Amino acid sequence: MHTTESGDIHGDVPAIAHLTTDAVPAAGSAPPTDWSVLPVVQGNExxxxxxxxxLLRQEPALIVSAGYVLLSLLGLWSSYFFYRGFQLSILDYLQVSDFLVAGLRDPAYAAILAGGALLAILVGWPDTLRRRNPARVDALRARHWGWRVLFSRSALTSWDMSGMRPLTGVCMAVAFFMALGAAIYSLDKAENIRQSGQGSAVTVHLAGDTAALPGTARLLGSSTGFVFLWWPQQQRAEAVPISAIKRMQSVVLPARPAAAPIPPPAQTAR
Incomplete structure (x- = not known):
């Protein structure tokens, strides 16, 4: 039998010696560790x-509607706790148009949403690693007790104890942290206005009056039909109809003192 050896051909079989170990992993080698923090999609169908x-992928227009609903709910939730600190029932003063823009009045809500999502993902990261890298996690658990605690199946590190799918659990955790963060932020903001005098200081001119009301108020917010004010001198809040207000002016800030001119350098006599 005649056998030729030319280039990469040995007989009738192509040579494969030029293939690197990166293309074909060695037998028995462990797969690379997947450190992704995103929840596992497989098994969550x-x-x-x-x-x-x-449903949203089939009807993309629903994304805008769903976004407005979520922002409105977050804004109403935050407004309730904020005005609750001033003994104002905010829901009695809002109209339909106010519900749609309630979540757009403060950019801090976006930071609260991002913080809640990050915290929920970090809390669920051990469970995600355990699902993505079962062999690697088992090896780590056998090495040290700290890994056994981190990757244990408890209510804090695994969604199995809750009976929910990981994706559902993460989204519910995000909603919980977002609601909790918005409530704490609103209560702290109201406390700073009441106790520390923060907020926008304004003078109020009512319709038909020639002079402004005595004292300065803190502007809490507004709706379609009302302006909400806090009077620190009387320690009371009130909702004033917009039609009853002639003019509102911000308090003039004191001018900054001018910097002292730098004297010219002294000249020495020759």
Whole structure:
């Protein structure tokens, strides 16, 4: 039998010696560790989040509507706790148009949403690593007790104890942290206005009056039909109809003292 050896051909079999170990992993080698913090999608096809996501992909216009609803709910939730500190029932003064823009009045809500999502992902990261790298996690658990605690199946590190899908659990955790953060932020903001005198200081001129009301108020916010004020001298809040206000002026800030001119350098006599 005649056998030729030319280039990369040995007989009828192509040579494969030029293939590197990166292309074909060695037998018995462990797969690379997947450090992704995103929840595992596989196995979550029947979760509520995936059902809603598939619906939004079929009807993209619903994304805008859903976004408005979420922002409105966050704004109403925050407004309730903020005005509650001033003994004002804010829901009695809002109209339909106020509900739609309630979540757009403060950019801090975006930071609260991002913080809640980050915290929920970090809390669920051990469970995500355990699902993505079962062999690697088992090896770490056998090495030290700290890894066993971190990757244990508890209510704080695994969604298995809750009976929810990981995607559903993460989204619910984000909603919880977002609501908690918005409530704490609103209560702290109201406390700073009441106790520390923060907020926008304004003078109020009512319709039909020639002079402004005595004292300065803190502007809490406004709606379609009302302006909400806090009077620190009387320690009371009130909702004033917009039609009853002639003019509102911000308090003039004191001018900064002018910097002293730098004297010219002294000249020495020759």
């Amino acid at each position: 029947d979760s509520v989040v995936m059902v809603v996501w598939r």
